[in-house]
Amino acid sequence: MNDSTIQNFKEILRKEGLRYTKQRQAVWDEIQNSQEHRDAEDIYMSIRNNGVNVSRATVYRTIDVLVKNRMVRKMDVGDGRNRYEPRLGDAHHDHMICVETGKIIEFYNEELEDLQEKIAEENGYMLVRHIHQLFVKPLKK
């Protein structure tokens, strides 16, 4: 992929003309150090449980910066709350959500990616981004 190389968090803030604060670092740490797909409340509570004082407002404000700078990916599973996951130079992937357990499985399929671009082009458009979620249930063995 062609993302700009992994920049550190402080550089992002500098680039955005924002100051470095322990609250902002805490938000990034919290998302970064977890491979789960967390929601804002979850991130907020974890930071507080780690003893760092932060407000929900700051969590949301910091997430916006991280999403804008492609450090974090925002995903809408359709239940009203957005989830966030770090994009530490990972390749792009989509999600499969088990309707029985709620488990989120990541997947990537080259053919699928190519096909989407082809479909957009056939319609006179260029693919900018996409949302693709497969709601699945376990196969009976």
Added chain:
Amino acid sequence: MNDSTIQNFKEILRKEGLRYTKQRQAVWDEIQNSQEHRDAEDIYMSIRNNGVNVSRATVYRTIDVLVKNRMVRKMDVGDGRNRYEPRLGDAHHDHMICVETGKIIEFYNEELEDLQEKIAEENGYMLVRHIHQLFVKPLKK
């Protein structure tokens, strides 16, 4: 609209143990008679402009029944408001959303459908449903 769909709607209500009211009919008519992807507020306002007295509560309550009975498809474009479209026996399709104009284009691709089932199965799951949205912009001519 035609009589057979009205009949269907009444049957759905009967099946659900619900009464037939002009508000419920108005909601179904409003969604049914438009091929656009409307949001609840839009549907609510249109009904009122047509001179039928209805409340937002009733619009939402009726939409729930329609969605549950697969008369209407609910879609989340990611802007916080759900959109609704009629499912008058149409074949399944996905959506392409132009990021410049907001236009929503429907598409269907067999290969894409098959590929998704294959991916789910390769992971030990069965595909139940999916959400697939391509965010696109016009190709430069």
Added chain:
DNA sequence: GTTGTTGCAAATACTTTGCAACTAT
């Protein structure tokens, strides 16, 4: 006449925003 339905307003859930106090530079 019952019993379900409606409209209203209040409640909810998530997120955003205004502002005075605070803090990084």
Added chain:
DNA sequence: ATAGTTGCAAAGTATTTGCAACAAC
């Protein structure tokens, strides 16, 4: 010192819910 940042609470959005008046059967 001072301009950006924070936390709080209030506001904003979309949707849901309790309940008394009302309509369908």
